[in-house]
Amino acid sequence: MQDREVVEQDRPAAEVMNSRIIEVVGRDIATGSLEPGSRLTLEGLQERFGVSRTVVRDCMQILEALGLVYSKRRIGIVVQESARWNVYDPRIIRWRLSGPGRSRQFESLTELRIAVEPLAAAGAARSASPEQRRDLVRLARRMREDAADPEAFLAADIAFHTLLLQASGNEMFASLSGAVGEVLAGRSRQNLMPAGGPRPEALAEHEAIAAAVADRDPAAARARTADLLLEVEDAILRRDQSPAP
Incomplete structure (x- = not known):
């Protein structure tokens, strides 16, 4: 969060405001605070955020491109059903993981990873460049070295899985790297990582993948x-089935 704040301080004020409007309205939709069929108006958004009509229109065009809203003459801006959202977009994933439906979102994204990442790993074993193979081994080693530092470990974990997808030789798999990165970051943000840091078995699995x-x-x-992803799925199911404290 601190890094994001530093980045925003270096951006023009108008760009930061645009980003804030997209973030606030997008999160409201993705988390269900704004239900499908809800209507927004340019005037109402202008008053809420204290910006010009042009700024609001530009932001709504971005949300429309994500499938979250559509505009209709004489009606205004209408919130779309989730079936029309671009659910693979990292922003929508991040917003959904911050809302009450996060458990189901983690489950569906983990199922996607189970379907895709083993095939991507096999593709990487066939197609990765020598440099990519070395980098995977290096990142797996870094994960073990940084296991006691949550931020450094997360950065290495995201880099590992991103490289695995990109080295697969399949551009469709590579395009999911942003989504997978948000899943990994979301587990950390929601305090869903194992107590005491990464499990030794998970560290060993990453090293075994890199070696293969x-x-x-x-x-x-x-x-x-x-094997690694089935363990992740089991951990999510155990968490959801455990009694509330």
């Missing part, structure tokens, strides 16, 4: 990635 890719062993890379 480095050894050009698609079957092993696929199997070890599947």
Whole structure:
């Protein structure tokens, strides 16, 4: 959060305001505070945020591109049903993970990862460049070294899974790297990581995946990635089924 604030301080005020409007309205929609069919007006948004009509219109165009709203003459800006959202967009994922439906969102995203990442790992074992293979091994080692530092560990974890998708040789898998990064960051933001830091088994699985890719062993890379993600799924299910404190 602090890094994001520093970045915003370096941006022009108008750009920061645009970002804030998109963030606030987008989050309200994605978390259900604004239900499908709710109507917004340019005038109402101008008054709420204290900006010009042009600024509001530009922000609504971005939300419309995400599928969150649509504009209709004489009606205004209407909130869309979730079936029309671009649910793979990292911003929508981040907003949904901050709302009351976060548990189901984690489940659906983990199911997506189970379907995609083992295949991506097998593809990386076949197609990764020598540099990518070395970097995966280095990142797995870094995760173990940084296990006691949550921020450094998260950065290495995101970099590892991003590189795995990008090295797969499949551009469709690579395009999901932003979504997977938001899932990993969301687990950290929602304090859903294991107490006491990463589990030793998870660290070992990351190292085994990296080794399989480095050894050009698609079957092993696929199997070890599947094992890792099934453990993640089990952890999520155990958390949801545990009694409330």
